[in-house]
Amino acid sequence: MSLPEQSPRARQDTRLDTWAGRYAARTHGTTASAVRSLFEVANRPEVVSLAGGMPNIADLPLDVIADNLAAMIGKEGPRAMQYGSGQGEPALREAITEVMRLEGIHAHRDDVTVTVGSQQGLDLVTRIFCDPGDVVLAEAPSYVGALGTFRSYQTDVVHVAMDEHGLQPEALREALVALQAAGRRVKFLYTIPNFQNPAGVTQPLERRQEILAVARDHELMVVEDNPYGLLSFSGEPIPAMRSLDADNVLYLGSFSKTFSPGMRVGWVLAPHAVREKLVLAQESATLCPPTFSQFAVTTYLTTCDWQGQVVSFRDMYRTRRDAMLDGLAEFMPAGTTWTRPDGGFFVWLTLPEGLDSQAMLPRAITSRVAYVPGSAFFADGFGARHMRVSYCYPPPDRIREGCRRLGEVLHRELDLHHTFGLDARDAATSPPLTRGPRANQS
Amino acid sequence: MNAPVIVLAGGLSHERDVSLRSGRRVAEQLQDAGVEVLEHDVDPQLISTLRSHPGSVVLPLLHGEAGEDGSLREVLDLLDVPYVGSTGAACRVAFDKSIATRVVAEAGIRTPRQVALPHEIFRELGAAALVRALGEQIGFPMMVKPSRSGSALGCTRVDQPGELSSAMVAAYAYGSVAVVETFITGTEVAVGVVEGPDGPQALPAVEIRPESGVYDYAARYTAGETRFLCPAEISTEAAEACARMALDVHETLGLAHLSRTDIIVDEQGRPTFLETNVAPGLTPTSTVPIALEQAGLGLGPVLLQLVELARARHRP
Numbered sequence: 138m139s140l141p142e143q144s145p146r147a148r149q150d151t152r153l154d155t156w157a158g159r160y161a162a163r164t165h166g167t168t169a170s171a172v173r174s175l176f177e178v179a180n181r182p183e184v185v186s187l188a189g190g191m192p193n194i195a196d197l198p199l200d201v202i203a204d205n206l207a208a209m210i211g212k213e214g215p216r217a218m219q220y221g222s223g224q225g226e227p228a229l230r231e232a233i234t235e236v237m238r239l240e241g242i243h244a245h246r247d248d249v250t251v252t253v254g255s256q257q258g259l260d261l262v263t264r265i266f267c268d269p270g271d272v273v274l275a276e277a278p279s280y281v282g283a284l285g286t287f288r289s290y291q292t293d294v295v296h297v298a299m300d301e302h303g304l305q306p307e308a309l310r311e312a313l314v315a316l317q318a319a320g321r322r323v324k325f326l327y328t329i330p331n332f333q334n335p336a337g338v339t340q341p342l343e344r345r346q347e348i349l350a351v352a353r354d355h356e357l358m359v360v361e362d363n364p365y366g367l368l369s370f371s372g373e374p375i376p377a378m379r380s381l382d383a384d385n386v387l388y389l390g391s392f393s394k395t396f397s398p399g400m401r402v403g404w405v406l407a408p409h410a411v412r413e414k415l416v417l418a419q420e421s422a423t424l425c426p427p428t429f430s431q432f433a434v435t436t437y438l439t440t441c442d443w444q445g446q447v448v449s450f451r452d453m454y455r456t457r458r459d460a461m462l463d464g465l466a467e468f469m470p471a472g473t474t475w476t477r478p479d480g481g482f483f484v485w486l487t488l489p490e491g492l493d494s495q496a497m498l499p500r501a502i503t504s505r506v507a508y509v510p511g512s513a514f515f516a517d518g519f520g521a522r523h524m525r526v527s528y529c530y531p532p533p534d535r536i537r538e539g540c541r542r543l544g545e546v547l548h549r550e551l552d553l554h555h556t557f558g559l560d561a562r563d564a565a566t567s568p569p570l571t572r573g574p575r576a577n578q579s
Numbered sequence: 580m581n582a583p584v585i586v587l588a589g590g591l592s593h594e595r596d597v598s599l600r601s602g603r604r605v606a607e608q609l610q611d612a613g614v615e616v617l618e619h620d621v622d623p624q625l626i627s628t629l630r631s632h633p634g635s636v637v638l639p640l641l642h643g644e645a646g647e648d649g650s651l652r653e654v655l656d657l658l659d660v661p662y663v664g665s666t667g668a669a670c671r672v673a674f675d676k677s678i679a680t681r682v683v684a685e686a687g688i689r690t691p692r693q694v695a696l697p698h699e700i701f702r703e704l705g706a707a708a709l710v711r712a713l714g715e716q717i718g719f720p721m722m723v724k725p726s727r728s729g730s731a732l733g734c735t736r737v738d739q740p741g742e743l744s745s746a747m748v749a750a751y752a753y754g755s756v757a758v759v760e761t762f763i764t765g766t767e768v769a770v771g772v773v774e775g776p777d778g779p780q781a782l783p784a785v786e787i788r789p790e791s792g793v794y795d796y797a798a799r800y801t802a803g804e805t806r807f808l809c810p811a812e813i814s815t816e817a818a819e820a821c822a823r824m825a826l827d828v829h830e831t832l833g834l835a836h837l838s839r840t841d842i843i844v845d846e847q848g849r850p851t852f853l854e855t856n857v858a859p860g861l862t863p864t865s866t867v868p869i870a871l872e873q874a875g876l877g878l879g880p881v882l883l884q885l886v887e888l889a890r891a892r893h894r895p
Contacts, residue, residue: 139780148810149873152790153864154803169800171732174596181591499593499733499752553751556702557710557744 163269163289172510175498179507185539187461187526188507190334190482192394196449201441209436221428223420224412225251225404229435233404236438237390240366241380244406250415251426255364255391255403259327260286261418262360262387262405266324267292272316274326276304278485278514278523280334280362283327287516292324294516301476303340304328306347313355325358325387330378332365332481335514335525339479342375349382357385364391365481367447370455379406387411392434394482395447400430454482460533461526464540470547482529485511487522489551491560494524497550506542582634584609584886587651589620592643593753594730597800600862601640608879609638614886621651629660636886636893637662640858642729644754647674647858661893663885665857669833673857677726677758679832683852686831688824690852692717693760695726698751706744713759714740720762725753729856731795736762765845767794768811769866770825771859772838773881774888779829781822782870784842786811802864809866809873817848824850835892836885839867 179186210217224230230246237244252258259282267273269291275283277296287294295316298308309326316323328348330340340348352359361378379388388406405415419426437443461484465475472489486508488494495510511523526543528536554560586609588602589595606616619628621641629635637660645651649670655662665673673679677695684690694717701709713721723746725733733753735746750757771782786808789798798804810818825840832838832855839859842850859867861878868878 139777146873146875148808148812149869150806150808151869152803152806153869157803168797168804171730171796174796174800175593177596177599178591178593181595183591496749497752502593503753553698553748556698557706557748559744559748 163291166288172495172498172513175502176507178502184502184505184507185531185535185542186507187528187531187536187539187543188509189530190527191530192398192450192482193453193530194397196453197397197446198441202437205436205440206433209432213432217429217432219428221425221431223425224416225249225426226428226431226435229402229431230404232435232438233390236395237377237379237388237406239444240363240374241376242388242406243380244383248406248409248412250405250407250412250419251431252403252405252419253423253426254393254398254401255362255389255405256282256286257422257426258389258403258405259283259360259362261415261422262325262389262407263287263290263292265411265414265418266358270322272321272323274309274312274323274357275516276328276333276336278335278511278520278525279327279516280329281509281513283362284514284516287327293321295323296515296517296519297326299333299336299338301338302344303330303333303336303338304344304348306344306351309348310351310354313351313357317355323355323357325360326352327360327362328378329362329364330366331363331375332368332478332483334365334481335483335509335511336485337476337478337481337483338485339375345375345378345381349378349385352385353382359386360389361386362389364389364394367395368451368454368482369480370451370458371479384408395450396434396437396443400434401427402430402434451480454480454529457528457531457533457536458484460536461528461540464537465526467537468540468544470544470551473547482527484526484528486524486526488524488547489560490522491554492547492550493521495521497546500550501543501546504542504546506539506546508543582632582636583615583617585617585619585629585632585635585637587619587621587625587637587639587641589622590641590643590646591621592641592646593728593732594642594646597730597860597862598640598642598646600800601642601860601865604863604868605638605640605861605878605882609882612879612883614883621645626654626658629655629658635660636889638882638886639664640861642858642860644674644727647729647856648727649674659893661889663882663889664836665832665834665838669835670857673832673834673838673855675727675756676724676854677756679855680758680760680852683828683831683855686827688827688831688852689849691722691760691763693758695756695758696747697756698747699755701747710740710743710747713743717759717761722760722762723747723750724758724760725750726756726758728753730799730860734795736793763843763845763851765843765851766811766813768813768821768842768844768850769870770821770840770842771867771870772825772829772834772840773871773876773885774836775884779826780874781825782867782876783810783873784813784818784821785809785866785870785873786813787866799860800862800864805864807866807869809869811844813844814848817844817850820848821850824852828852828855836888837867 230249267290273292379386391403475486509525511520588598609616649667653667720738733750767787768784788806828840840855841853
């Protein structure tokens, strides 16, 4: 055995990051997270992951797509592999107008800007409109990726309550009045009207009209994010908000759920003046969206039965949604409620009072099931009593097994809370889907 | 060296992410030293991989259960595969905080006052009465930890009685037994022990100063969030006492090749044992590589040395 030599070298004083202290304020809070690290385990095959929102593209006709892409490369390879326009390829933008027509939007291709997934569309919109300290309104709960974008531009997110028909117009009006009284500058409302991520709820046509009326009254821009609109399990698509109000709605679209997320192709439909700024912002960010992906998507849209493929996707997701609703009904403990989506990927659970979905995630991982804690979908720490479960990726038998494991986890957690007197004071009372805004937050 | 070194990282524990970070760094270091490395997860293919590489040495970098509780090492013994590190039996004792603390205390090493409680005991005795008794006997502030976990996961400092129940529930999310112990104020240091041809050697103590004040998961694994001082800014006598404690723990628990003991040094310079690690983190933000550098020992050469020790232990 030996002890270290005394002071063999000068004392090291390190933070293991040469640039610590020099990062921009917008990076504050980007630290390692125990919760995020648990999702490393969720990727193992032993775990039933109800956490991810990964589209299931196993049904895509890859052999046909491969042949058609090979032909495209043979014919247009030099253009497809070259820089392109900052706004995106005209042929794709034309095809995008045809896609949007399915949800009632009539637009000209000049008003479409192609982006690197709709995520980049949201980034560009936030970049050109928001200064630090500006307020963005978002549903409670809202898409975690959008909250990350809003945070990175140092905006303040104020959540607006939802019910089973999505965002509540009266809650929106109250939030706007309160923010105006507080002297806050609201830049836009971000909303996902169809099969909302994470809540799974959909705004009926009347609700959309009411929201747009409130927005007009307050000169509020609406950013409509619609990645799931064509994945409806029943009936025709509800007209997009953009189809009801072309002047006040910026529309974000995506091929990630209807074709391939790996292509990273989305778009923004915006009025002319906004579009000009979006294109300049796009050129600043990427010079141009990936030309090859744009040619590939255009080829798919023009040479494959893409609408038939969407019907096939819908049938698959409907079967999985049914498996999840059946599994939840069979295994969830009393006092648990959930939404019943009519499309898209997600179900939103409200747990018996007192439970904390983030705190019990390690127990779930030990039981080999994963979900996303509800607090991920709020900018203000709310959501502990909720979780998002997705049915898009695992097959139906695994979804049922995941629900069984989740039910066991919840029962054990309830037992523990009961032991420590932390359990529900009134578990029989069904809570609202979400709560209202906190307009005075900074 | 003909057979590869098999770096085991990943597993299904809550610390899988940390393990993968350690594994990547170690694999790079060994490859830079010219060693053939095979990185492998703990999965159904592992045993056939081990069988198809006779003569290989396994370097387990698994954290949390299965990695540090000794079970995987028992399997390696069963398969007659040499590996770096402590035996399964030693790991079983060292990994469980409630057992390890008791064993080192009996050897005369200073430890916090600690009680280990499975969650069933609260149901049987009544949580309110037991929580009250913990407050009276252990006192505030206190630390609540899962008995078998690492990376500060599930650990909570409790300053008042009203916080204790939630802290217990948080610890039980990581396992069925929690330890409650007195919180000791002082300088937090980590002391690595590495074995060489002349036996175990204590590395210089690394002092840990998290920017947030709490050495939690974010402070451990985000570069820039914690300041590390090596050697620690403590007296020469305290540094020697810490080194002796780490060596005593290493010997008392029967550890082999590499360990790290976490210690609090109080205002009087007295060290108190907190816990020991049979598979210390070797990530880019871990303390052992910092101490090795301070001692003039490179991580790569030390890893090679440990591989040779493992080979020698297997075929004495």
